[in-house]
Amino acid sequence: MQHKSHEECVSRLRKIEGQVRGVTRMIEDERYCIDILTQIHAVKAALAKVESEILKGHVETCVENAINSGDAAEQRQKFAELVDVLGKYRP
Amino acid sequence: MQHKSHEECVSRLRKIEGQVRGVTRMIEDERYCIDILTQIHAVKAALAKVESEILKGHVETCVENAINSGDAAEQRQKFAELVDVLGKYRP
């Protein structure tokens, strides 16, 4: 799907790629474990922001299209997908 | 809303109420902290099962009604509510 937020997400993901490379270097440089864990936590927080962005775009575009289509089967699928993908985060 | 799973949820919640009372007693009896934390974790896991049950009932009933109504505003609200309530669980 084409969303306005794509460039923003791509830019964030390139930074995250660099952050992951940074974590690899921290391990190779034998840096302190707790500092490495803190950095991995930061990578996950950055990924969570990308998720929020994509989720927002999904609701504004794909979900909105499903609503406007008036296609009940399509809407049902959109709900099921959302519950499924968001349900993964419940502890 | 009236859902088939209500009795199941009420029964689970009564057990959870007892579990919470059990945690209170553990603290009053000066039980070991780690055992108390483990028990609180079990309470949260039990609450998560009730959530799953309610979420399932919501999709099968309230969301399904919104789809069948063909009311776009109603559907839009159902999506927004789901994203909001499930989004709380993302770390």
Added chain:
Amino acid sequence: MQHKSHEECVSRLRKIEGQVRGVTRMIEDERYCIDILTQIHAVKAALAKVESEILKGHVETCVENAINSGDAAEQRQKFAELVDVLGKYRP
């Protein structure tokens, strides 16, 4: 174990017991699912505060005792328990 924060925790847990009873009533009164889910989320957040309190007391008292005892086996167990109980929360 005896900790200063016990009264605080017991008081919080009594409130949580009432909150759980409130959720049961919401279901019996056929309240809207999303409102019930929001309330369950509040119960879990309240439980998380009790956990933090107990964890803090554990470190200040039980862990501190293990450190002061100079007993390596005891310290080893305290670390293992902490990693185990806190590790449950990692997604």
Added chain:
Amino acid sequence: MQHKSHEECVSRLRKIEGQVRGVTRMIEDERYCIDILTQIHAVKAALAKVESEILKGHVETCVENAINSGDAAEQRQKFAELVDVLGKYRP
């Protein structure tokens, strides 16, 4: 710190770097949002495995050294760090 698991972690992180690049490509190729979210979830699960590995190495090496040193201040710091870094994961 030097841990036995370093090579394993570095190898996992190189794969994760590739996975992040894959997510970027999915966005550029305008793939379906839900598939992208599922893939980001997989990246976070892979990072969680690296965390577990590093945490295990930390306890076996750095924490074990602190215990064997008999240095109470050092042990106290190790506990505080663990609670701090693991506490970040509590919902």
